[in-house]
Amino acid sequence: MNSNCKCHRREPVSVVRLRKSGALRAVSYMALLIGLLVISGGELLAASGVIRPGDPWLDNRGQRIQAHGGGITVWKGRYYWFGEDRSQSNNPDKRYVACYSSRDLVHWKFRGQVFVLSDPEHLGPHWVLERPKVYASSRTGRFVMYAHLDDVHYKVARVMIAVSDRIVGPYSYVKSFRPLDEESRDIGQFVDDDGSAYLIFESRPTKGFFIAQLTGDFMNLKKTCFIPAPLEGGALVHMGGLYYVVGSHMTGWRPNPNVYATAPALTGPWTEFKNLAPPEADNYDSQSTMLLKVAGSKTTTVIFMSDIWHSRELWDSRYLWMPLEISNGLMQLPQPQPWSLNVKTGDSLVRVEAK
Numbered sequence: 001m002n003s004n005c006k007c008h009r010r011e012p013v014s015v016v017r018l019r020k021s022g023a024l025r026a027v028s029y030m031a032l033l034i035g036l037l038v039i040s041g042g043e044l045l046a047a048s049g050v051i052r053p054g055d056p057w058l059d060n061r062g063q064r065i066q067a068h069g070g071g072i073t074v075w076k077g078r079y080y081w082f083g084e085d086r087s088q089s090n091n092p093d094k095r096y097v098a099c100y101s102s103r104d105l106v107h108w109k110f111r112g113q114v115f116v117l118s119d120p121e122h123l124g125p126h127w128v129l130e131r132p133k134v135y136a137s138s139r140t141g142r143f144v145m146y147a148h149l150d151d152v153h154y155k156v157a158r159v160m161i162a163v164s165d166r167i168v169g170p171y172s173y174v175k176s177f178r179p180l181d182e183e184s185r186d187i188g189q190f191v192d193d194d195g196s197a198y199l200i201f202e203s204r205p206t207k208g209f210f211i212a213q214l215t216g217d218f219m220n221l222k223k224t225c226f227i228p229a230p231l232e233g234g235a236l237v238h239m240g241g242l243y244y245v246v247g248s249h250m251t252g253w254r255p256n257p258n259v260y261a262t263a264p265a266l267t268g269p270w271t272e273f274k275n276l277a278p279p280e281a282d283n284y285d286s287q288s289t290m291l292l293k294v295a296g297s298k299t300t301t302v303i304f305m306s307d308i309w310h311s312r313e314l315w316d317s318r319y320l321w322m323p324l325e326i327s328n329g330l331m332q333l334p335q336p337q338p339w340s341l342n343v344k345t346g347d348s349l350v351r352v353e354a355k
Contacts (some may be wrong), residue, residue: 065319068309080111084314140218170319197214258333
């Protein structure tokens with residue numbers, strides 16, 4: 001997303017020994033300046049500090065960020081992005097969750113494949129682990145990962161739990177179950193302003209989705225609300241005295257118009273669902289995964305996090321992150337444009353760039 005080009009690692013600058021130290025410094029400064037201004041395919045590299053929706057997003061190694069269907073956990077002043085690692089080099093019999101950390105939500109450091117799992121429940125070929133989310137438990141001091149666990153036909157419909165004593169893992173598999181004894185496929189993550197943690201999960205037989213609060217140890221769930229709308233990709237945010245919930249229609253990997261509703265409390269009552277973007281845009285080819293609230297010293301920005309799925313080459317799936325326009329119970333996803341964010345002040349700025 002920081003660049004839509006194929007970026008190459010810069011070779012070390014070799015400097016001929018010069019007798020005059022001033023000339024040496026001049027050459028060094030020039031090399032540094034060139035390095036900072038490197039342009040590839042007409043786009044500035046990630047050092048520009050600009051988020052570019054839909055472009056390949058590179059980590060500190062210059063490699064594609066593999067955090068699909070992901071979620072953000074805030075811990076000790078850093079953002080940790082967990083998601084499905086779909087790297088082509090992965091063992092096809094295992095499933096991988098990668099972790100990245102950042103202080104500004106733009107530049108990301110690869111922290112490793114923090115969860116590597118072989119088929120834990122005899123699910124069979126092409127088994128599924130999707131949409132991993134990590135919660136930090138202040139009560140137990142542990143980090144608890146939830147994910148959708150299934151077989152290739154999506155008939156198992158369970159969540160799994162893995163735990164670690166460190167946010168960057170490694171995580172160890174604990175169990176799988178059907179939350180509230182209901183089928184569970186797509187899951188979403190929400191932590192309210194008071195620190196209470198919730199899982200959103202779609203339940204096909206009930207023709208709707210649940211919002212369920214995590215128990216004190218984060219190892220189980222208790223029902224908070226059921227919303228009778230057949231939607232997946234659930235995401236939540238609390239803003240301006242209202243709760244906003246977002247979901248997508250069930251069209252598999254194909255994009256569709258995502259929708260939202262509001263309520264004064266998680267228990268409702270919820271309004272009718274409205275389109276998040278012009279319906280003909282199909283949510284700009286993306287599917288919701290999380291609403292991330294960045295509360296700064298001046299203002300608050302809510303980031304719409306979504307995936308642009310490339311179903312035949314999942315490793316090449318992209319990310320669409322954009323600041324949402326929220327006012328008086330209305331929410332709108334603007335047309336994707338390059339934009340920047342100041343996490344300290346909460347300010348976001350959409351940039352109009354010459355093509």
